[in-house]
Amino acid sequence: MSHKVFRYGGDFAEIRIARAQGSYIFDHAGRAILDFTSGQMSGILGHGHPEIVAVVNHMAANLDHLHSGFISDPVVTFADDLTAMLPDSLERVLPLSTGGEANEAALRMAKTVTGGFEVVAFDRSWHGMTGGASAATFSGGRRGHGPTLPGVLTLPTPHAYRSPFNKSGDYDWRAEFEYGWEIIDRQSTGQMAAVIVEPILSSGGIIELPEGYLAALRDKTHARGMLLILDEAQTGMGRTGDHFAFERDGVVPDILNLSKTLGAGLPLSATITSAAVEQDCYDKGFLFYTTHAADPLPAAVGAKVVEIVIRDQLASRARELGDYLKAQLADLQQRHAIIGDVRGRGLLLGVELVTDRQTKAPASDLGMAVSQRCLELGACLNIGRRASAGVFRIAPPLTVSRDEIDSAMAIFDQALGECGTV
Ligand SMILES: Cc1ncc(COP(=O)(O)O)c(C=O)c1O
CATH class of the missing domain: 3.90.1150.10 (Aspartate Aminotransferase, domain 1)
Structure with missing residues (x-):
């Protein structure tokens, strides 16, 4: 080498x-x-x-990084501007650095709120390399490092091109979906916390969810007292032709995760949820205290990305x-x-x-x-x-x-x- x-x-x-x-x-x-x-x-x-370069230069010189117990104006502005793009129920923002980290936070929120621990993910998913996120990642990286977190159950990815439910060319994703949930329900210990999915699986091979799928998934999720987490690491901030991919389906998640595109290449992610989920987590002593949570420099970049995506x-x-x-x-x-x-x-x-x-x-x-x-x-x-x-x-x-x-x-x-x- x-x-x-x-x-x-x-x-x-x-x-x-x-x-x-x-x-x-x-x-x-x-x-x-x-x-x-x-x-x-x-x-x-x-x-x-050039506008991102200007923000980075300005923030590096004036307000770069703070003790995680402080919040600053750029962080408040970022949370205001980002939530203004979103449906009303998504109104509390936890600013973090990476996609894996945002998914850890979301899973911890769901476990805290529901009291459950089981997580449902697609069998071609990618949610990151950290503990909880990698336990819910099935498109690679599962071998050679011992057990992952218990309680993660898979749902078949609705992969029209390769699904065994598409033998005749007339893809019956609903049959596949019902079959998947039947198996999940049989495996579950009854302590379900969350479903986490990408609206278009990217690392799984650019697989779009069929229209109607997200609504059906939300209904299954809520019927079991779980929270629906959408991981829009790659699909957020305009990439798919809407600001967020869930807009096509008109399905608002309980928790929305943004990363990658949110910082337009700089390390910024966010876990966004309702005031009720935030309050419940707070009341139960929720802790997700990281070195770069609510750092002003990346938050200012995020606010500028929001501004540019809307303006342009x-x-x-x-x-x-x-x-x-x-x-x-x-x-x-x-x-x-x-x-x-x-x-x-x-x-x-x-x-x-x-x-x-x-x-x-x-x-x-x-x-x-x-x-x-x-x-x-x-x-x-x-x-x-x-x-x-x-x-x-x-x-x-x-x-x-x-x-x-x-x-x-x-x-x-x-x-x-x-x-x-x-
Ligand atoms: C959908 C999705 N979620 C989460 C992640 C993990 O993000 P990070 O690598 O920033 O932790 C990725 C990375 O590829 C991803 O594609």
């Missing part, structure tokens, strides 16, 4: 990145590479957005550009037999490669080759691993231009053509 960095997720890419600007990252030779994963699915405003109408932009990009992907699907499925909405799109459209045999090695070729040609188009092996997750910044989309798609087309003889 040419460096001393611990390999926390398999191999690193061979190139080293020297700087980043807008929709591009640059290597040390100055070669521009289109960043169609928005960093780690986070940088919705592109790299180095980035959700509508994501919808419009997402339609434009998806049409190009559909065209590629017509011309490349190795594309089995195109899915997702807004600027969170998935392209699943297969070695055979009939059998839908996954094409993970081929996907790695296409991804590598794209990188050589100047576009970072990330291929999933583990549960989403063979699935490209395409998520450029919401500030991306049509020209940049065209360039990335020309590169993808070329790479698919060169690698795609199966």
Whole structure:
């Protein structure tokens, strides 16, 4: 190895990145590479957005970090502005740093309020690497480190393209859903606390919940006295064409988690819930005291992200550009037999490669080759691993231009053509 960095997720890419600007990252030779994963699915405003740079500079010089017992104006403003974007019942904000951390907080809130401990999650989920979040993560990372938290039960992911309930092409997600709950109810010890789900599973392979699913899930959840936690790490802040993905379904969660896109690439997350849940947690001595809870610098960044997303109408932009990009992907699907499925909405799109459209045999090695070729040609188009092996997750910044989309798609087309003889 040419460096001393611990390999926390398999191999690193061979190139080293020297700087980043807008929709591009640059290597040390100055070669521009289109960043169609928005960093780690986070940088919705592109790299180095001047208004974010100004906020970071100002806050670093004037009000960076505080004892966690203080709150400051930027934190109050952030909570006000964020909740103003949300339905009335989501009115208390716990500002944190990462997605995993926000999920820990949400799960602890649900356990505190319900007195239960069981958690239901999808069998292709990703909620983070910390204890409770990783116990509820089923798309990878489960082996080799001993037991996870007890009481986590899985619900089958409604994966239209691969579900055994879609044998005839007429996907009966309701039958799958009822079957899943029957099994959960049989396994449960009767102390259920929460259901935690992503409205579009990203690490699981860009899997959208069918329309009506979230409402049915809310009803099952509430019928069992549990809280519904929506993890909108990747789908929040305009990415899917709405400010939040749950808006499409008109289902308001009991707890909403935002991260990744909330800080537009800087470490900021939030767990948002009702005044009643907050009061109940407070009365029961709830503790989630972390070093960076309610830090002013990231909160000021979050308030600026909220301002820009609303002012620049980035959700509508994501919808419009997402339609434009998806049409190009559909065209590629017509011309490349190795594309089995195109899915997702807004600027969170998935392209699943297969070695055979009939059998839908996954094409993970081929996907790695296409991804590598794209990188050589100047576009970072990330291929999933583990549960989403063979699935490209395409998520450029919401500030991306049509020209940049065209360039990335020309590169993808070329790479698919060169690698795609199966
Ligand atoms: C939906 C979702 N939730 C939570 C997380 C974990 O966030 P973090 O890595 O910031 O802890 C991720 C990370 O990929 C995610 O995709």
